Amino acid sequence: MMGLLANEWIKIFKRKATYILIGITLLLVLGTAIALYFFDKPDTNSENGAWKVTLTEENKNYADDEMMKPYIAENQYRIDHNLPPNATYNVWDFMTDAVSFISFVALFTIIIAAGIIANEFSWGTIKLLLIRPINRVKILLSKYITVLLFALFMISILFVSSFLFGSIFFGFEGTQPYLAYVNGEIVERNIIIQLLIEYGLESVGLLMFTTLAFMISAAFRNSSLAIGLAIFFLLSGNIITGIIGAYYDWAKYLIFANINLSQYINGSSLIDGMTMTFSVIMLAIYFFIFMVIAFVAFVKRDVSA
Template sequence: MFNLIRNEWMKIFKRVGTYVMLGLLVAIIGITGATSKYLDSQKKVSDEWKKEVQTQIAEDKEMLKGNMPGYMKEETEKSIAINEYRLENDLKPYQKANVWSYVEDNAYLVMFVGLFTIIVSAGIVASEFTWGTIKLLLIRPISRSKILISKYITVLLYGLSQLVVLFVVSFLLGLILFGGIGESAHLAYVDGAVVEQNMVWYLIKTYLLKTIDVAMMATMAFMISAVFRSSSLAIGISVFLLFMGSNLTSLIAMKFDWAKFSLFANTDLTQYTGFQPPLVKGMTMGFSITMILVYFVIFQVLAFVFFTKRDVAS
């Protein structure tokens, strides 16, 4: 199995596109760094932060009096709770960016990691059929299941490596641009209460939990690739759902609670760590993990059944 994974890994890095995607990821991080540095230089540090926080609380409470979608209401309640906690405990909010706030902001760039992983995942099976190399694989004394497993593990390792690049480069660039480590605690709003979390552990946990999102999107692309033998179809469908799936689910969730059964309502487990509120009120991490496992099993069963049972002689 190790040799199979190594061979698949070598195939990925023999392609020019792999280095292009890596370069694009680093370039995007650089662009966000330059933008953050410029915006940070325009900020004015105020000595009357308590007054500003009190004003923000008053504005948020006024907003709550109107009709708001559930998601926006929870965001506003979170803002009020955190700001009140700051006043009670004399915790000054960020007024200038630091390395940790920059790394936290770049967590949203995981969508690009997902995009690049989808491209690799969509082609790792379908390309074998396109180039006709699938026959060379199948004549070897190795079961089809092992071949597919090795390809899937390689995809996951590639996605994980991209996340590591995102985190490490963001940290190093943030350290260069903003210096220092700043505030060591992160205020999160979890289960209706404000809790202080260690900043380093919070960021590591956030990035690790976001690997679930990347892994599920890659798994879906992998399944489509194995079922339809088309990398373009797998990329097209998966990329569309990557960028639109959560947005469409959010719109549905404003009206219907059954939106919580959608894959895209559950893959982002950071909604249970204070990074953002749950998409549908009442959702729990246990529920989301269960839904993820259900979708994972469905995707894997489809991929393995079609790959191992279908005739590839043609």
């Protein structure tokens, strides 16, 4: 298995496109840091206690809004513990904002997942793999593990680069613990742990849509179809869920409604009646279906077809 993994890893890094994807990720983080530093520095009013007045007024305005409970609780906690909002935009704020770039990492990983099987058939190199005394399950599993390792590699690049560029441009001034809303209460959490949690939750969508692209690639041997469908669902999933969920309760069973696990951390779900446990179970079912289809299609289909 290690030999297969090494072989697949070498194939990925022999392609110029891989280095282009890495470069785009680094430029995206650097460009955002430069833009924030020179053009869009956040302003605050935490000096001289003015922030307490502001937070008190905000709580009064949002008092009747159930969706704002976590925000109200955080404001009250800051007032009670004399903990003003960050007066300075720092590296941790930048890294938190950079979590949204995992969507771009997902796009890049989908491209790799879609081509890792389909391209073998297109180029005819799949026959060189299958004539070796290794069963097809191991071959396909090595390809899928390679895709996951590439995804982890890209997320690591995002995490490290956002820390480096954030440190250079924004520094560490004003560092505070993260205030998390848990079971109706505010608890202080180490910012590094919170960032790892956010990166992990945001990566769930990457995992599911990458697996979807991998399944389509294995079943239809068409990288364009795999990339197109996976990216379409990645970008439009929330819209589809919102439209269907407005009329039908069964929308909660759609994969799109369950991918955003951070919705439960923030205190509310996209559709009433959903829970973290429910979403994890639904995602596990979808993952199992995708993998079964991929392996059955790859193992059973004739290479010469």
